[in-house]
Amino acid sequence: MATRRVAKGKNGRTGAKRAAPMSAAAQLAEPKAKLTDLAYELIEEAIVTLRIPPGTAISEQALSEMTGIGRTPIREAIQRLAREHLILVLPQRGLLVSEIDVAKQLKLLETRREIERLICRSAARRATDAERQGFKRLADEFNKASARNDDVAFIRADREFNELCLSAARNEFAEGAMRLLHGLSRRFWYLHYKQAADMPEMGRLHATLALAIAAGDPNVAGEALDRLVDNLETFTRATVLSDR
Numbered sequence: 001m002a003t004r005r006v007a008k009g010k011n012g013r014t015g016a017k018r019a020a021p022m023s024a025a026a027q028l029a030e031p032k033a034k035l036t037d038l039a040y041e042l043i044e045e046a047i048v049t050l051r052i053p054p055g056t057a058i059s060e061q062a063l064s065e066m067t068g069i070g071r072t073p074i075r076e077a078i079q080r081l082a083r084e085h086l087i088l089v090l091p092q093r094g095l096l097v098s099e100i101d102v103a104k105q106l107k108l109l110e111t112r113r114e115i116e117r118l119i120c121r122s123a124a125r126r127a128t129d130a131e132r133q134g135f136k137r138l139a140d141e142f143n144k145a146s147a148r149n150d151d152v153a154f155i156r157a158d159r160e161f162n163e164l165c166l167s168a169a170r171n172e173f174a175e176g177a178m179r180l181l182h183g184l185s186r187r188f189w190y191l192h193y194k195q196a197a198d199m200p201e202m203g204r205l206h207a208t209l210a211l212a213i214a215a216g217d218p219n220v221a222g223e224a225l226d227r228l229v230d231n232l233e234t235f236t237r238a239t240v241l242s243d244r
Contacts, residue, residue: 035069036073038067038069038073039069039073039074039076040077040081042067042069043066043067043074044183045155045156045159046066047087047187048086048186048187048190049152049155049190050187054098054100054187055096055097056096056097057094057095057096058094058095058096058097059094059095060074060078063077063078081183083180085098085183086098086183086184086187100188100191102236102239108181108184108185109229109232109236111177111181112229113225113226115174115177115178115181116165116225117226118174119165119166119169119171119175119178120221120225121218121219121222122168122170123135123164123165123168123169123221124212124213124215124216124221125216126168126170127168127213127216128168132213132214132216133214134164135161135164135210135213136211136214138161138210139206139207139210139211139214141153141160142154142207143203143204143207145157145203146202146203149199151193154202155186155190157206158186161206161210162178162182165213166178185232192235192239193235201231202231205224206228208224208227209228
């Protein structure tokens with residue numbers, strides 16, 4: 001399997017856009033868990049939006065320089081990304097960003113449909129008033145991002161939506177399973193959406209699902225989720241044809 005190393009400029013840093021570094025004092029003031037979450041979010045977005053492409057060889061040091069976060073939170077974020085199959089930890093060889101596989105993506109969607117239907121239906125039943133307002137706001141964010149054709153804003157809204165669904169569903173077992181699927185799904189979509197996806201339609205489907213959850217209707221939420229995954233499956237199969 002061909003690999004790439006993260007490109008480095010004159011200062012030796014990675015080609016991925018570097019986050020503003022945190023001072024040592026600031027890092028000491030932050031709870032360890034918060035720093036780990038921040039490191040995870042920054043690295044996951046860089047992988048999902050292909051600033052660190054599939055097949056890239058990376059290191060803890062490079063990721064620490066890119067994010068401006070110390071090595072211990074970076075190491076814990078890497079472990080989480082490895083569980084989600086976005087990073088491969090290779091004995092004696094270091095770290096590698098995983099490649100993208102269409103066949104595996106279809107199996108992922110098959111699994112995702114069943115688990116995410118449960119999560120969305122549960123979120124519709126159990127969300128608090130504040131969470132329902134959050135779903136309404138995200139519906140608006142999806143529509144705005146798709147209207148502007150702003151892929152990064154859409155990816156960020158999708159990530160927030162996924163996190164809110166997991167929180168509102170209040171099912172730690174479904175949450176654990178779903179976390180393994182989200183990052184891979186977002187990265188695949190980001191790689192191929194310009195060739196095969198209809199962003200306004202994707203925005204509409206996400207907004208409809210968010211509003212169904214906000215309205216507290218489990219049946220409508222489940223149906224909206226099925227329409228969204230149907231669209232994703234069609235999109236995924238279309239990428240096979242577009243690559244020929």
